[in-house]
Each structure stands twice: as C-alpha cells, then as structure tokens.
Amino acid sequence: KILILDFGSQYTQLIARRVREQQVYCELHPNDVSADFIREFNPQGIILSGGPNSVYEEETPRAPQVVFDLGVPVLGICYGMQTMAAQLGGKVENAHKREFGYAEVRARGHSKLLDGIQDSVNAEGHGLLDVWMSHGDKVTELPTGFKVIAANDATPIAGMGDDARRFYGVQFHPEVTHTVRGRDLFVRFVRDICGCRGDWNMPDYVTEAIEKVRAQVGKDEVILGLSGGVDSSVVAALLHKAIGDQLTCVFVDNGLLRLNEAEQVMQTFARNLGVKVIHVDASAQFMGHLAGVTDPEQKRRIIGREFVEVFQAEAQKLPKARWLAQGTIYPDVIESAGAKTKKAHTIKSHHNVGGLPETLNLKLCEPLRELFKDEVRELGIALGLPHEMVYRHPFPGPGLGVRILGEVKQEYADLLRRADAIFIDELRAADWYEKTSQAFAVFLPVKSVGVMGDGRTYDYVVALRAVETQDFMTARWAQLPYELLGRVANRIVNEVRGINRVTYDITGKPPGTIEWE
Ligand code: XMP
Numbered sequence: 001k002i003l004i005l006d007f008g009s010q011y012t013q014l015i016a017r018r019v020r021e022q023q024v025y026c027e028l029h030p031n032d033v034s035a036d037f038i039r040e041f042n043p044q045g046i047i048l049s050g051g052p053n054s055v056y057e058e059e060t061p062r063a064p065q066v067v068f069d070l071g072v073p074v075l076g077i078c079y080g081m082q083t084m085a086a087q088l089g090g091k092v093e094n095a096h097k098r099e100f101g102y103a104e105v106r107a108r109g110h111s112k113l114l115d116g117i118q119d120s121v122n123a124e125g126h127g128l129l130d131v132w133m134s135h136g137d138k139v140t141e142l143p144t145g146f147k148v149i150a151a152n153d154a155t156p157i158a159g160m161g162d163d164a165r166r167f168y169g170v171q172f173h174p175e176v177t178h179t180v181r182g183r184d185l186f187v188r189f190v191r192d193i194c195g196c197r198g199d200w201n202m203p204d205y206v207t208e209a210i211e212k213v214r215a216q217v218g219k220d221e222v223i224l225g226l227s228g229g230v231d232s233s234v235v236a237a238l239l240h241k242a243i244g245d246q247l248t249c250v251f252v253d254n255g256l257l258r259l260n261e262a263e264q265v266m267q268t269f270a271r272n273l274g275v276k277v278i279h280v281d282a283s284a285q286f287m288g289h290l291a292g293v294t295d296p297e298q299k300r301r302i303i304g305r306e307f308v309e310v311f312q313a314e315a316q317k318l319p320k321a322r323w324l325a326q327g328t329i330y331p332d333v334i335e336s337a338g339a340k341t342k343k344a345h346t347i348k349s350h351h352n353v354g355g356l357p358e359t360l361n362l363k364l365c366e367p368l369r370e371l372f373k374d375e376v377r378e379l380g381i382a383l384g385l386p387h388e389m390v391y392r393h394p395f396p397g398p399g400l401g402v403r404i405l406g407e408v409k410q411e412y413a414d415l416l417r418r419a420d421a422i423f424i425d426e427l428r429a430a431d432w433y434e435k436t437s438q439a440f441a442v443f444l445p446v447k448s449v450g451v452m453g454d455g456r457t458y459d460y461v462v463a464l465r466a467v468e469t470q471d472f473m474t475a476r477w478a479q480l481p482y483e484l485l486g487r488v489a490n491r492i493v494n495e496v497r498g499i500n501r502v503t504y505d506i507t508g509k510p511p512g513t514i515e516w517e
Helices: 011-022 036-040 078-088 182-193 202-217 228-247 262-275 281-289 296-316 329-342 374-381 410-429 483-496
Strands: 002-005 025-029 045-048 074-077 091-107 127-141 147-151 159-162 166-170 222-223 246-251 278-279 321-325 362-363 438-452 455-468 497-504
Touching: 002 011, 011 025, 011 182, 025 281, 036 281, 045 182, 045 362, 078 159, 091 159, 091 455, 127 497, 147 182, 147 228, 166 182, 202 228, 202 321, 202 362, 202 374, 222 228, 222 296, 228 262, 246 262, 246 296, 246 438, 262 278, 262 281, 278 296, 281 296, 410 438, 410 455, 410 483, 438 483, 483 497
Parallel strands: 002 025, 002 045, 045 074, 074 166, 222 246, 222 321, 246 278, 321 362, 455 497
Antiparallel strands: 091 127, 091 147, 147 159, 159 166, 438 455
C-alpha cells in the first residue's frame, strides 16, 4: 500500500485516483502526520504531493524525516520534489519565470522511473515527454546521490532520481490527464519500483468504506435525501449496508420527475433492498408555487427553496438524526472550491441537496467525497445496484421544471414525461443510450398546425436533445441515426395526444447549454 502525503495541491486526489487505478490501496494524509503513524502504516512507497507554498520560506511544510528513513521508495511531485530536495541537502529557488501549462521535457541519463516512458525521441536519441507544469519555484542544486532524470530549458532539473535509495522527484504533474504518459509513470513507480501487487479492488473498497462510515456515525441516526440519481443512490446502498436501520432516506416527489421515477426508486430501495425510505409526494405544493412563474432563474429558486422546506419538515420528524448524508463526489468538491475563488458569471443557479441550510444542525457524512464519477459507478455495481440505475444519465435537481419552457403546468409535465420516456426507450433499444451522455425531451409551450389522418391538428412541440460530453462543461450534440430520430418522432406524435411536432436540437455547448433553461 501507498501513503500519499498532502501538501495542499489541488491535484492530490488525482494522485490517489491514479494509484487506485493500479488496483493498489492508498491513503491520503496531511503532510504533518506523526512519524509513528507513518511507521505503523508501513507503506511500500510514499508520494509527496504538490502544494502552494515555497520551500525556501520559513515555516512552510516539510515531510516528516521518517519518510526518508524508512527505506521505501519516495516520489515527490512539484512541491513534493522541492521539499525532498531541500530536506536532503539540495537547493530550491524562485524560478523568476513561472512555467504553467504544457511543456516538453527531455529524459536525461537513465532512471528506473522514466526509462522508456516518452512521447517521442529527438535527434540525439533522448526520450521526449509532454508534461503539464505549474510552478514558480525550482530545484537548482541536487542533493547528494541524485542525478538529473528530466530537463528542459526553463527547468534544467525537471526530474531527479536516486536509483539506489529509490527516491524520485518530478517538477511536472504526472497525475493530471494533460500529462499523457502520466499513468505509465504511476504504473512504474507503484508497481515496479514499490512492488505493489495490484490486488486491491472495489469489493475491498466497499469493506473499507463501510468500516469508515460505522466509525464515523457510531450508533447515531442518519438522514439522506435520495433523489434516484447515481450519487445519492450509491450513498443509500452503502449506508444501508453499513448501518442498516440507522439510515432513513427522504425521497421528495416534486411533480417534476421522469415517468414512473418515484415508483422505480421505491421499488429498488424500499422493496428490494429494504431501505427505510419516506416517500413525500409534494407535487401539489411545488406546482402551486410555480403557477404563473415564467422566469427560469425564479423557477429554479422556487424549486430549490421548496425542496429545502419539504426536506426540513421531514428531518424535524426524525429528532434522533444527527447526520445528514450527501452524495458529494470529488468533482463537486473541486468545483465548489473553484467557485469560491473564481468570479464566474452565474449562467444558471444550480440546486442540489448540497444547498441544505445549516439550521438543520446535522453533521455531514459524505462517503463519496474522494471518488470520481466512474469510481462511484463501480462502487454502485459492487454494492449490487442495478446497472440501469448506476449508468443512468444525470438529471438536474429542478427536474422537468427546466425542461418545460416558461410556466410549468401539470398538463405540460404529463405530456413531457411520456414523450421523454419514448425517446429514452428507443435510445436504449437502439443501443444509443450509453453512447450519449445525456438525452431528454424538452416541452415547448407553442402550438403548430399539423395533419393526422384527414384532420387538422393544432398541438404542442417537443424538442429532443442528446449530447456527448466528458465533463458537461462543453458538449457536442449527438449524431443520432436519422432512422432512430424518425422512429422516436413517429411514436411521440402517434402515442402522445397533444403533441404533433418533434424537432431535434443541434446546438452545441457552448453556445447552447445542455438544458434549455
Ligand atoms: P447546463 O444546462 O448548464 O447543464 O449545460 C450542465 C449539466 O448540469 C445539469 N444541471 C443541473 N444539475 N442541479 C443539478 O444537479 C441543477 O440545478 C442543474 N441544472 C443543470 C444538466 O442536466 C447537465 O447535466
């Protein structure tokens, strides 16, 4: 197993992920954990993360000396390399010219860490590696025993290594995907140099996660807002396994869910898994407050506010609850950290269960905080959740409220639910569901003229939207086959009375957003 010491980099979790990808167990701890803890942990290797500080300033964090005394391999990344250099007798200085973004480094000499890991080879036969850099300081003198293993003009010591002690440092960030061969570097370090076997897997993670939750909440009761989405579903399954009846889920039906969604959630969790789920049908309350409201942001605010209200009322009925469980995953953690520092325009005010107020007086239990989406899915499968639930497209918190343009009406929601279900049905049948990242129907409250049989129709329009995306920040419209689109349009117009026209949205993001409101 690997110990990762965190010096405060934004990417520390990514390091953990790269190690887990090798099916090697790792734990992430602050850089100032005690020497005893490190000895007891008994790591096969240690990774020192990057961090925002400057090594040459006073009182900036250091790695505990024991890291270098244990006789295990150590990999320092960015600040981790700098502190390693400084602590072992080298020198670190301000780089004057900061290096930020893509860079190319040249492999120098041979090292167990980098040999054969390259994107291309230059005329002199040196391996060239495309890497991602982000630093203002650099190592200017090697500690004894080290040699340069990577260099470029801006950073003559971009990598250093001591094969005898198995200490390595890299100035670039192998953990980010922009460093294309970064993964190979982790394989090399974790598997080859540290000798970790790679036999850790999701079922092991389940066991560990269950123990962690038990240790965290003890005998206390926990409350969870279950939405039926992937993240909250996985939390529900995990907590149910860990603490059984100490968990109560609250499932709020706001009247803006997909067809049969409430039924499916109750089936999967309450009936199949035996989870305690309180099903609150609050659709009348939501619809009531939405009546007459057409502004998208106002609609979002109302739906968010009502959710909190309903949830709070339910929480008050459970006076013994001490914890609020949430399906926060790692990208949410980064996003909200970024949101605090960045002054971005509010395009849409997102609403999540995360917006629940502090007045609930509950402590937070967020067992997925360290995981990426694909890991959450793997965990869901390991916990026995159905494939369709775990690989479901995301669904926005305000639900159909942002897919019915303008005023939300019961009639519109009912029409949209049926049209949407047909679209999803056909996508699944044609094996296109999992090739798209998100797909849904949008209700347009305008009427157009049509002809069916010999009669004139004058009915509403539905737009279909399907996108492909990695991170939902940018997206391409999915090039669905014409026959598939044709089938969907036919079925919607034939089966959903009240809709006589179907269009397909071919706008990317940007300039469009994925949802229409
Ligand atoms: P947009 O429309 O901004 O959507 O391109 C990007 C992704 O976010 C989802 N989305 C939401 N998710 N609460 C959520 O939990 C919200 O208020 C919300 N609004 C949009 C959207 O479905 C897409 O996946």
